[in-house]
Amino acid sequence: MRVLAAMSGGVDSAVAAARLVEAGHDVTGVHLALSSNPQSFRSGARGCCTIEDSRDARRAADVLGIPFYVWDLAERFRADVVEDFVAEYAAGRTPNPCLRCNEKIKFAAVLDRALALGFDAVGTGHYARVVDGPGGRELHRAIDPAKDQSYVLGVLTERQLAHAIFPLGDTVKTGVRDEAARRGLAVARKPDSHDICFIADGDTAGFLRGQLGDAPGEVVDVDGAVVGSHEGTYGYTIGQRKGLRIGHPAPDGKPRYVLDISPVDRRVTVGPREALAVGALTGVSPRWCGPAPAGELRCEAQFRAHGEPVAATVTVSGDSSALKVRFNRPQEGVAPGQAVVLYDDTRVVGSATIDATRPAVASPAGDRLVGQRVT
Structure with a gap:
């Protein structure tokens, strides 16, 4: 297959690209320039998408002997991810920009362009698995629970999964770093990025204050x-x-x-x-990693990237525009704007954006209802 390997400049995407080459695919590397004014260097594990990251990705591509390009998606990224992030916080919600980036950038803008250019698939360094199931391609959790990133991929549709490859889904992180060193990739010991990529100093409140004012x-x-x-x-x-x-x-x-x-x-x-205890939530704009479930669904729900999944019952609205999730036991820290991702064992069923929560017990604050999500 002709595969476009998204190379961030980190160790995961470099090893993913190396495995694609080793598997016999015709691989081309691409680095996404997502900032219109990138910094020269990262600060430890702060941020990403710097000039240094672009150069690290190019050096890895040179070691692998594959063509390499930089795609400027800064304008699209600002409109679809950064401005959405700011608008959500301004409306009192708590968004997850990584989900929005996967939905709007990596598996929409990038995948669409890749298919138009004749590529068969896009490969990334995400820790998740795509397997062939009885009804088509399925998204599953990674083997390494500590690195599993299926939550931030829960926005992918069945069509997008048909053109996605995640070579690291069956690997633990330590094994990836050792493999990178064996392959001569200079990023083998490069720190992971742990913060929101467009807020390099990690000061989210300060960033929002600069965008929205006091x-x-x-x-x-x-x-x-x-x-x-x-x-x-x-x-x-x-x-x-x-x-x-x-x-x-x-x-x-x-x-x-x-x-x-x-x-x-x-x-x-x-x-x-x-008073934080939540018994149920309403989700909007659901996205399904396969056919939408009919009727009542008993599954596990997860509402944070590294949160524990909890048993729940899901009811989808008649027009499939919304869903209700009822937790088997009350949960804390559920905020409008977050994503709720639904699992059947390790398989990702789909996701939705939390629009409102209902307290498990009567609360003076009442239902935490919000208006329509900004899109």
Whole structure:
């Protein structure tokens, strides 16, 4: 097959490309330039998409003896990922930009261009597996649970999975680094990137403040009493405990957590941990890694990239535009804007964007309802 290997400049994508070559595919490497003003160098594990990363990807391609190109997708990335990220926080939600990048950039813009150029598939260094199932191609968790990235790939459709290859899905991370060293790839000991790639210093609140400006408001308790102040609701997320800027402790002396975020009246509501318990959620814009399930689905749901999956029952709306997830036991830290990814054992069934949550018990904050998601 003719395979386009996405090469970020890190060890995972370099080894993935090497395995594609070794498997006999006709491989071409491509580095995605996602920043219109990239930094020269990374700072440890901060960020990515720097000039240094581009050069590391090119050197790896040279070692493998494959053609290499740089595709400038900075404008598309800003519109589909960065601006979406800012808009979601401005609306009081907590987005995951990695899912949006996979949906809009790597497996939409890149895959579409690759197919138009005559490639058969796109290969990446994600830790996940694509296997042939009885109904077609299926997305499954990686063998290494500590590195599994199926959550951020839960937005892929059946068509996209048919043209996706993840060569690292059956490998543990330590094995990949050792393999890179054996292959003579200079990125063998390069640190992984752990932060949002377009916020290299890791200061998300500072980045959002630069985009949205100061929008001071009140921090209140569940009775509406003012207990503090803030510079912008975008600096908070449901379940947050630290950095609340509360002037005095709760009457019972226990920590308080963010229960609700209301950008319209610039108000952040805080309260006891037990008020975080969520029994159900509503998801919108579902995407299925295969046919949409009919009727009620018993599965596992995961709402954080490295969170524990929990047993749940899912009901899809009649027009398939939304779904309801009911947890078998209450969950904490579920925030509108996050993705909920559904699993049948190791197989990814699909995903949706969390639009609203329903407390497991009656709460003075009420249902955490939000408006239509910005697209």
